[in-house]
Amino acid sequence: MKIAIGVAVAGFLGAIARYEIGFLFPRYTDPAAFPWATLMINLVGSLLLGLLTGWLLNRSSAPVWISDVIGTGFLGSFTTFSAFSGQLWHLFQSEAYGSAIVYLLVSGAGGWLLASKGIGWGRGRGA
Secondary structure: OHHHHHHHHHHHHHHHHHHHHHHHOOOOOOOOOOOHHHHHHHHHHHHHHHHHHHHHHOOOOOOHHHHHHHHHHHHHHHOOHHHHHHHHHHHHHOOOHHHHHHHHHHHHHHHHHHHHHHHHHHOOOOO
C-alpha cells in the first residue's frame, strides 16, 4: 500500500510538472500548430526514464519502489502518449502532413535515442 501511495503522490507531482513546463512553450489554439511542449516533455521524459533504468540495472540492491514511484508514478504522468496521439491526429486532420511526419519521427526516434543514451549514462557508460 505504501508503494501505491508513493506512485499516486509522484504521479500528482509529475502531472503538475508537465502542466507547468507546458507554459514555457507557446500555447496554441490552432490544431495545425506544432506541439512543441509535448514533444520536449516526452523527449526529456524518455531521457530521464533511460537514466533511471540504466542506474537501476547496475544496482541489484536498489529497492523496487524506486522504479515504481519514479518511473511509473512521476515519469508516467509527466510524459503522455495520449497527448502525443491526440496532437498527431489533429495535425493530420488539419492537413499539416509535414509537421505530423516530423512530430511522429522526432517523437519516436528521438525518444528511443534519448532513452538509449540515458540507459548508457545511468549504467556509468559515457555512451
